[in-house]
Amino acid sequence: MPMSDNVLSIQHLSKSYGSLLALAAVSFEVPKGSIYGILGPNGSGKTTLLGILTDVLRPDSGQFMLLDQADPALARRKIGTLLETPNFYPYLSAYKNLEISAAIKGVSQMEIDRVLDRVGLLARKHSKFSTFSLGMKQRLSIGAALLGDPEMLILDEPTNGLDPNGIAEIRDLIKGLSREGRTVLMASHLLDEVEKVCTHVAIIKNGKLLASGSVGEVLASEDVIALRAADLDQLAQILPGVKGYVSLERKDGLILLHADLGIGSLEDINRYCFENGVTLEHLTLQRTSLEAKFLEITH
Amino acid sequence: MLKNLSIEWLKLKSYRTFWWLMGLFVLCLVGSNYITYQLKAVTSAQSRGGLDILMGNPFGFPDVWQSVSYVSSFVLFLPGFLMVILITNEYNFKTHRQNIIDGMRRQEFALTKILLAICLSVLSTLLVFLIAAATGLISGGGFSLSGSVYIFYFLLQALSYTLGGLLLGTLLKKSGLSIAIYLIYIAFIKNLIALLADRYLGGIGSYTPIKSSDHLIPLPFFKQVTRQLMTPPDLTWLLIMTAIYLAGFYWLTLQKYKTQDL
Numbered sequence: 001m002p003m004s005d006n007v008l009s010i011q012h013l014s015k016s017y018g019s020l021l022a023l024a025a026v027s028f029e030v031p032k033g034s035i036y037g038i039l040g041p042n043g044s045g046k047t048t049l050l051g052i053l054t055d056v057l058r059p060d061s062g063q064f065m066l067l068d069q070a071d072p073a074l075a076r077r078k079i080g081t082l083l084e085t086p087n088f089y090p091y092l093s094a095y096k097n098l099e100i101s102a103a104i105k106g107v108s109q110m111e112i113d114r115v116l117d118r119v120g121l122l123a124r125k126h127s128k129f130s131t132f133s134l135g136m137k138q139r140l141s142i143g144a145a146l147l148g149d150p151e152m153l154i155l156d157e158p159t160n161g162l163d164p165n166g167i168a169e170i171r172d173l174i175k176g177l178s179r180e181g182r183t184v185l186m187a188s189h190l191l192d193e194v195e196k197v198c199t200h201v202a203i204i205k206n207g208k209l210l211a212s213g214s215v216g217e218v219l220a221s222e223d224v225i226a227l228r229a230a231d232l233d234q235l236a237q238i239l240p241g242v243k244g245y246v247s248l249e250r251k252d253g254l255i256l257l258h259a260d261l262g263i264g265s266l267e268d269i270n271r272y273c274f275e276n277g278v279t280l281e282h283l284t285l286q287r288t289s290l291e292a293k294f295l296e297i298t299h
Numbered sequence: 300m301l302k303n304l305s306i307e308w309l310k311l312k313s314y315r316t317f318w319w320l321m322g323l324f325v326l327c328l329v330g331s332n333y334i335t336y337q338l339k340a341v342t343s344a345q346s347r348g349g350l351d352i353l354m355g356n357p358f359g360f361p362d363v364w365q366s367v368s369y370v371s372s373f374v375l376f377l378p379g380f381l382m383v384i385l386i387t388n389e390y391n392f393k394t395h396r397q398n399i400i401d402g403m404r405r406q407e408f409a410l411t412k413i414l415l416a417i418c419l420s421v422l423s424t425l426l427v428f429l430i431a432a433a434t435g436l437i438s439g440g441g442f443s444l445s446g447s448v449y450i451f452y453f454l455l456q457a458l459s460y461t462l463g464g465l466l467l468g469t470l471l472k473k474s475g476l477s478i479a480i481y482l483i484y485i486a487f488i489k490n491l492i493a494l495l496a497d498r499y500l501g502g503i504g505s506y507t508p509i510k511s512s513d514h515l516i517p518l519p520f521f522k523q524v525t526r527q528l529m530t531p532p533d534l535t536w537l538l539i540m541t542a543i544y545l546a547g548f549y550w551l552t553l554q555k556y557k558t559q560d561l
Contacts, residue, residue, distance in 0.1 A: 051560075054399070054400045055399050055400070055405065056396050056399060056400060056560070056561045057560045058558060058559075058560055073402050073403065073404045073407075074402070076399075076400065076402040077401070081400045081401075083396075083400065085393070087392060087393040087394050087396060087397040088392070088394065088397070089310065089392055089394055090392065091313065091315070092310075092313055093313075096309065096313060099309055100306055100309050100398075101397075101401050103302070103305070103306045103309065104306060104398060104401040104402050104403050105401055105402050106402075144401075
């Protein structure tokens with residue numbers, strides 16, 4: 001087992017802005033090759049966390065280790081970053097701007113045309129950045145982030161402000177990068193996005209880490225199924241044996257079964273009950289609890 | 300650091316304002332000295348030698364070093380102005396963040412700007428040296444390096460203006476405000492503080508920021524007269540205070556970049 005399977009390890013990072021506690025002793029690990037989502041409502045501390053990792057912000061306490069590098073600047077040169085608005089010199093062309101980024105990262109100039117082509121800006125490489133549309137500016141940012149084939153990408157709300165086409169493109173890009181073995185760390189306030197794209201997630205609210213781990217663990221879907229039978233007591237007795245059983249409660253003459261329908265389906269539940277001598281009068285799926293779970297965690 | 304300077308050059312070489320300001324600076328350097336030289340030549344001719352007794356030969360060796368340094372120092376606000384613009388630009392474009400995100404160390408970012416200020420100062424000093432040497436030779440008389448210590452004082456003055464501008468821009472961050480305060484300080488507040496310090500703090504006005512390096516090169520004209528009318532400030536103290544201010548500008552600029560949120 002290699003010494004560290006993690007590209008990033010964070011320990012007790014804290015930061016306050018005056019009396020406002022932005023991050024409270026947050027710790028988690030990001031495994032290599034994962035697509036790690038930092039999920040939380042706006043103002044939860046996600047951007048502060050990414051700011052600290054990229055040395056834009058200074059933490060009050062705590063530490064982190066990127067890419068097993070003692071010198072964070074050297075680590076940052078192997079990381080592509082997209083934070084908020086694209087920051088470039090307006091009087092310089094796309095090419096000249098990337099020249100500067102490449103020089104800082106220690107990446108060959110040959111790379112510049114390659115990434116410009118990849119983001120579809122090769123034809124405009126000599127145009128001044130100030131003449132670019134918002135979409136082009138964003139694409140140049142992505143190009144800059146891809147310079148030098150980075151091992152890791154750090155993205156802050158990457159689909160923010162994009163149209164559905166752009167969103168799909170970004171998702172494909174992220175998944176493609178992950179397939180190539182790169183790690184992606186992305187902040188988002190959209191549960192849907194994290195669920196569709198990420199392999200791991202850390203949930204942050206009001207600066208506190210509420211949960212972290214694989215998406216399966218953290219956002220395990222716990223569905224609620226309503227059942228009724230002639231003998232509710234007997235039903236309550238046998239239900240714990242159901243595949244994917246989590247818990248049950250009685251309510252309004254029904255039994256509400258909390259179970260993971262990824263493991264056991266409604267059909268399985270019906271068959272199981274029948275095989276155990278209980279005929280169900282009522283069996284419905286009340287709600288899938290992915291959103292409920294998220295709200296529960298962030299309540 | 301050489302790599303960082305080359306990155307800085309990438310930022311500068313395509314920046315039109317940089318070239319305009321540098322061109323203006325060279326023009327003013329040559330122009331101001333030329334005009335002063337001509338003025339002196341004309342008034343000397345008119346006074347038919349009478350003025351020369353009072354004035355000496357400020358544009359010949361060895362006094363030319365002091366004269367040209369003195370006259371040129373009035374143009375030093377231009378490179379200082381340039382430093383203010385360059386640093387506030389980075390804040391404006393938020394590229395100071397981007398450079399760090401891309402993998403530059405904060406200390407490197409600050410040191411590179413400081414190094415840029417030093418390069419501008421050295422370049423200015425070289426230009427002044429050349430102008431002084433040329434002027435001295437044109438005035439006739441043999442080339443002499445005696446009295447050329449004023450070129451060194453000019454370097455200290457140039458450093459004060461450029462590093463001072465850099466610190467101001469670093470602290471204030473906004474380009475309009477920084478430029479305004481820089482120019483107002485140079486033109487007016489600097490002298491006001493010196494006046495007040497002289498009056499209320501017992502004559503230490505010459506040792507206030509920027510003023511201390513200004514005073515290293517006293518008025519080169521009418522030396523006979525000025526020597527009798529005014530007591531010059533203590534040279535050692537001027538040098539000490541200048542060194543302290545320069546060290547202060549350097550250290551404060553670096554500290555700001557190490558600790559602030561970008």
